[in-house]
Amino acid sequence: MNQTTNRAKILYNKEAEEALIGCILIHSTATFLDIEEIGIEPGDFFIEKSGWIFEAAKHLHEQGIAVDMVTLPDELTSRGQIISIGGASHLTQLLNQTPTHTHAVDYARKIKDYSNKRQRLEHARRLAAAHDNESTYAEILKQASETVTKPNTKTTWTLKELLAAEFTDPEWVIPGILPLGGLAILAGRPKLGKSWLALQWVLAAGNGGKVFGEPVRKCKVLYLALEDSPRRLKSRIKKQIENDPGVIDLENIHFEFTWPDLKDGGMEKLTDMVARNGYELVVIDTISRAANFRQKEVEDVTGLYDPLQRLAMEFGCTILLIDHHRKPAGDITDLIDDVSGATGKTGVADTIIGLYRKRMETVATLKATGRDQDEKELAVKFDKEFCCWQYLGEADEVARTEGRQEILDALDDFGGETTLTKLSNHLSKSKSYIHKVLCKLETEGVVEQPQSRGPYRRTSCSPGEQGEQGEQGENNNSFDDTQNYSNGHKNGHLQPYFDDFEPPSEDSGYLNYYSHYDD
Numbered sequence: 001m002n003q004t005t006n007r008a009k010i011l012y013n014k015e016a017e018e019a020l021i022g023c024i025l026i027h028s029t030a031t032f033l034d035i036e037e038i039g040i041e042p043g044d045f046f047i048e049k050s051g052w053i054f055e056a057a058k059h060l061h062e063q064g065i066a067v068d069m070v071t072l073p074d075e076l077t078s079r080g081q082i083i084s085i086g087g088a089s090h091l092t093q094l095l096n097q098t099p100t101h102t103h104a105v106d107y108a109r110k111i112k113d114y115s116n117k118r119q120r121l122e123h124a125r126r127l128a129a130a131h132d133n134e135s136t137y138a139e140i141l142k143q144a145s146e147t148v149t150k151p152n153t154k155t156t157w158t159l160k161e162l163l164a165a166e167f168t169d170p171e172w173v174i175p176g177i178l179p180l181g182g183l184a185i186l187a188g189r190p191k192l193g194k195s196w197l198a199l200q201w202v203l204a205a206g207n208g209g210k211v212f213g214e215p216v217r218k219c220k221v222l223y224l225a226l227e228d229s230p231r232r233l234k235s236r237i238k239k240q241i242e243n244d245p246g247v248i249d250l251e252n253i254h255f256e257f258t259w260p261d262l263k264d265g266g267m268e269k270l271t272d273m274v275a276r277n278g279y280e281l282v283v284i285d286t287i288s289r290a291a292n293f294r295q296k297e298v299e300d301v302t303g304l305y306d307p308l309q310r311l312a313m314e315f316g317c318t319i320l321l322i323d324h325h326r327k328p329a330g331d332i333t334d335l336i337d338d339v340s341g342a343t344g345k346t347g348v349a350d351t352i353i354g355l356y357r358k359r360m361e362t363v364a365t366l367k368a369t370g371r372d373q374d375e376k377e378l379a380v381k382f383d384k385e386f387c388c389w390q391y392l393g394e395a396d397e398v399a400r401t402e403g404r405q406e407i408l409d410a411l412d413d414f415g416g417e418t419t420l421t422k423l424s425n426h427l428s429k430s431k432s433y434i435h436k437v438l439c440k441l442e443t444e445g446v447v448e449q450p451q452s453r454g455p456y457r458r459t460s461c462s463p464g465e466q467g468e469q470g471e472q473g474e475n476n477n478s479f480d481d482t483q484n485y486s487n488g489h490k491n492g493h494l495q496p497y498f499d500d501f502e503p504p505s506e507d508s509g510y511l512n513y514y515s516h517y518d519d
Contacts, residue, residue: 011118012046016110021050022098023107024057025091028067031101032058033161035108044115049085052076069095105166116316120275170372173281173318174201175214177368177376180280181316182350183309184370187323187339192355192364193382193389194322195227196236198283200388201320203240205281206253212378212391219280221253222273226289230257239387254279262291267307274315282312285322295341305348312350325354335367335375355380363392407437408458411447417457 020040023031042058045051056075057067065071072091076082085091157165171180178184178201188194204211208218225233233255254277260266274282284290293300312319324340335354336346346352351370357363362381366389369375379392410426411418420438424431438456441447449456 011121012114013110014047016107017045017047017050018094019098020104020107020111021053021057021091022094023101023104024054024067025069025072025095026098026101028057028061031104032061033164034104034166037165038105038108038112040108040112044111046114046118049081049090052079052081053085053091056081105168117278120278172217173205173219174211174216176373177211177353177366177378178318178320179351179370179372180217180318181313182318182371183305183312183348184318184320184351184353185323185339185345185349186320186353186355187325188355189325189328189357192357194355195285196240196382196387197355197366197389198285198320198322199223199233199236200240202253202281202283203237212380218252220278221281221283222256222277222279223253223283223285224256224259224290225285226257226259227286228257230255233257236387242386259290262304262308263293266290267311271311274311274317280317282317282319283322284319287321287323295345298344301341301344302348305345309348309350321349325356333367335369364389404437404441407434407441408446411456411458417455419455423456 020031020035040054042051042055045054053072053076056079057072060067060071060075069088069091073082073088076085082088172178173180186194186198201211201216202221202223203209204216205219206221209216228236260269262270270282273279288295291304293304295301308319308321311317323345325338326340328338333354333356335352336343338354339346339352351368351373354367356365356367364380364382366378366380367375376394378394380389381392382388383390406427407423410423413426414422418426420431420434423429423434423438427434438447438449442449445459447456448459
């Protein structure tokens with residue numbers, strides 16, 4: 001409740017503080033239940049008298065006494081505060097200007113958010129003042145890590161409370177893929193395009209752009225580009241923002257090209273930077289360059305990842321680590337097991353994202369899973385013109401669409417009719433995969449199997465009609481690979497490869513959607 005600095009005066013919301021008091025006067029029981037998990041305390045109020053009123057009301061509520069225009073003035077009188085807050089008439093004013101108590105959670109979140117920002121500002125001020133005193137500086141830094149934005153959450157619930165509670169939807173850095181708050185890993189095989197994807201997300205987040213057609217909430221970003229030089233990164237950025245009028249904020253993204261080892265001063269520096277600047281997205285590219293640790297030793301991994309995860313949760317930011325996939329074992333992929341090193345990495349992380357592309361394939365699969373999100377698989381393709389990843393559609397739908405045309409073309413190679421076994425051998429695909437696609441084509445009337453276990457053949461319509469029917473089917477269920485969905489760029493043809501990328505020497509594990517089938 002410090003009201004002395006000009007900077008702090010903008011870090012509060014008078015209307016939210018007064019409206020929350022009004023909500024309590026309208027329906028104290030419902031309001032305190034709704035805001036309990038946010039952990040509002042009297043000290044979170046910037047306006048001192050609002051903090052006094054809240055403290056008195058909370059005391060009455062905890063004593064099982066209803067808060068109203070009789071009990072609250074009496075409690076404030078007993079505390080000697082009724083005159084200082086403006087008398088009972090001030091409470092009446094707050095009650096009359098608040099139409100309903102149903103928005104109490106929104107008011108409480110605003111109050112808590114501003115309180116956290118004021119704490120960050122105070123820690124940054126104290127850190128700057130104590131920078132030359134190592135012991136004092138370390139102590140303040142520890143306090144910042146331990147106190148700033150740490151949620152005062154409800155830990156005990158009755159069944160009635162749990163069923164009645166309303167929880168807000170999670171916030172996203174990248175919609176549907178990367179949540180706000182927590183430790184995340186983006187992994188893939190070498191030379192696959194992970195850093196291009198990370199840079200694409202950084203530019204979108206820092207400027208409030210779009211990723212895969214979805215708008216991204218603008219936030220402050222710190223990018224540790226530890227495998228790049230300033231010259232090289234500038235070249236990459238210019239390729240991605242060329243002809244993009246949406247990139248206008250040049251101060252919201254900060255880049256660092258060297259960093260102390262995270263196990264030798266780097267973690268403290270990172271905490272300091274987040275506390276000072278309020279970053280909501282921190283990208284470390286790559287984690288192996290940021291810390292010297294034994295990646296296959298669980299103790300080393302958890303000793304590094306645990307502090308990063310705590311830092312992300314306590315400051316309400318997302319820390320994204322760029323990592324590698326181990327060499328694939330066949331076509332089976334697993335988001336958790338594929339991350340190189342000890343399983344402690346994925347055990348600590350809140351979100352796991354994997355980029356997969358089979359050798360010599362042009363379409364990649366982006367997979368994501370996490371504690372608070374369902375697993376999803378997206379088909380993406382690299383656009384050589386703008387050096388960014390394009391969204392093609394859901395991975396299984398894209399795979400089925402591509403497989404559909406592949407099988408129709410193979411049937412044409414056999415004169416319009418052939419067996420399941422010959423198709424399987426011709427395309428080097430499993431019979432299970434071929435059979436499932438053929439069944440789909442049968443339901444569409446594009447192919448037929450006159451006899452059980454007999455050959456499949458194109459339907460008797462003319463080739464022109466077949467082409468129109470197939471094309472229409474694809475348009476209804478597929479995608480337009482010339483449309484740019486990523487970051488507001490103009491449409492452009494998607495090139496199959498890009499010059500400075502090398503195809504993986506091993507199969508990177510592109511998803512085989514169909515299960516194995518035995519005759």
